[in-house]
Amino acid sequence: MSSRVVVCSGCCCGRVDKGHSEVPVDYLKKSWEENNLGSRVELMISGCLGPCKMHNVSVLVTESDMFWLGDLGEQKHYESLVEWGKEAARYDQSEDLPEILANKRFEPMNVKDDIINSITINRKVKND
Numbered sequence: 001m002s003s004r005v006v007v008c009s010g011c012c013c014g015r016v017d018k019g020h021s022e023v024p025v026d027y028l029k030k031s032w033e034e035n036n037l038g039s040r041v042e043l044m045i046s047g048c049l050g051p052c053k054m055h056n057v058s059v060l061v062t063e064s065d066m067f068w069l070g071d072l073g074e075q076k077h078y079e080s081l082v083e084w085g086k087e088a089a090r091y092d093q094s095e096d097l098p099e100i101l102a103n104k105r106f107e108p109m110n111v112k113d114d115i116i117n118s119i120t121i122n123r124k125v126k127n128d
């Protein structure tokens, strides 16, 4: 496994009752299954990752990097996560982000080490 898509569904992300957009967890799980991605790219639905103000947050993790994405409020954002997962599965990993996701990148501040450790694939990951 060389890549991981981490989708936050914690105390804020996806909480419609707090005025945030829904995180389509069932859609993501179904898409992973339909495209047989699970053995090559892990889909991880996580609790709070820390930067709640950037809701909804996801992180694309490769062996050497991580891409933090925020403000994922539309279905097309999640469809792009699936497309990235398919690309990463096809080529073992993908460092290229589609534009729709590249526009959502942010640099997280003060994310706790245990959170970083729980989502990284190995210790070579840069936390930038």
Ligand code: FES
Residues within 6 Å of the ligand: 008, 009, 010, 011, 012, 013, 047, 048, 049, 050, 051, 052, 053, 055, 057
């Ligand atoms: S609930 Fe998603 S970052 Fe906190």
